[in-house]
Amino acid sequence: MSQVPAARRTLAVLRLLASSAGPMPASAIARETAMPRSSAHHLLREMAEDGFVVYLPEERAWGLGVAAFEIGSAYLRQGPLERLARPPLRRLVDRVNEIAQLGVLHGAETLYLLKEQPPRHATLVTDVGVRMPASLTASGRSLLAHLPAAQVRALFPGPLVSRTGQGPSSLRELRRTLAEDARRGWSIEDGLITEGFTSIAACAFDHVGHPTAAVTVTFRRETRPEDAWPALAEAVRATAADLTRRLGGRPGTDPRT
Structure with a gap:
């Protein structure tokens, strides 16, 4: 009591x-x-x-x-989400030696709030303040995968955007991808934003289990074979879980179950 x-x-x-x-x-x-x-x-x-x-x-x-x-x-001015996320992202960069980012949903787009990277690392198009179609980015899809189907449908009422001619072209294809992401616990984007680059993302949750932010690692595809991706994904998931704890949150569930 x-x-x-x-x-x-x-x-x-x-x-x-x-x-x-x-x-x-x-x-x-x-x-x-x-x-x-x-x-x-x-x-x-x-x-x-x-x-x-x-x-x-x-x-x-x-x-x-x-x-x-x-x-x-005042909450928005103080930027507590970024402040809470920065230490876990720095630890993730030290662990995997790749660029790590924090993204949130802004309507049907992913908005990047924070980026940490190793010294002398290649610059990405997805910098802080940049917005990208959430249906294409790993960070956006990791968040969308934990939203109710009706909310996803409302966000994408028409044809989906493509940057490289790849990725889901319809809401039905996106739903299939999100269902797989929710089952697996992490999302992957391979060459949909920038050719030759791959991103893996996992979601952090707030106190009611709502998807709040996504932790993403991006790397050159040629540097990591596909059989190494699951281990990298576990590091990303661990960082997202750490951020969930720092936010006072609790893990979400698949809204489709």
Whole structure:
């Protein structure tokens, strides 16, 4: 049992409102957080005093307040994901002597937030701040593999992008690839972004098991035979698991099962 029940209830309300499509009545908040109605009303009034929630009288509902927005903005300014990921990525580079990157989903694209590399290593097109089609990159597919099928379908309503004339050309082909990636526990991209380069990626998860970021290692294909890829993938998976722990997360499951 929590030693600070008021804090637990406050956080539960914030998480509920953050995950809701819109403001919620106090009765629904009380029900979803398993809180007595009187306690929910009292807590919401206290949170409103500090600006964390706001009451909308016309809708008779409660929504997130400006203070909650300010905290979210501060999170983005501080870049905690990158800060938490940098040490594991550096250890991964030391272990495999290849470029390691951190990527997240940004709509239907992979956005690269962080890159670590050995000295005097070849530069990649996928640098920090660069976006690439998530259906092509190993990092993007490792994240997509743990999203519900309906969400993947919404992200890719039309034909899929190709850079080198290879890769999945339809949503059906992409689904087959994602199913295999989810079963295997890691994703691979071989020459779909830059000819001659291969990438292996694994996913890190947040506190609810949602795919949050992908750890990727990229190397020249000619330097590593295919029978060496599984061992490299295990190093990437171990780093992603380490990042999951540092995020306070828990491993996700295949949403297709």
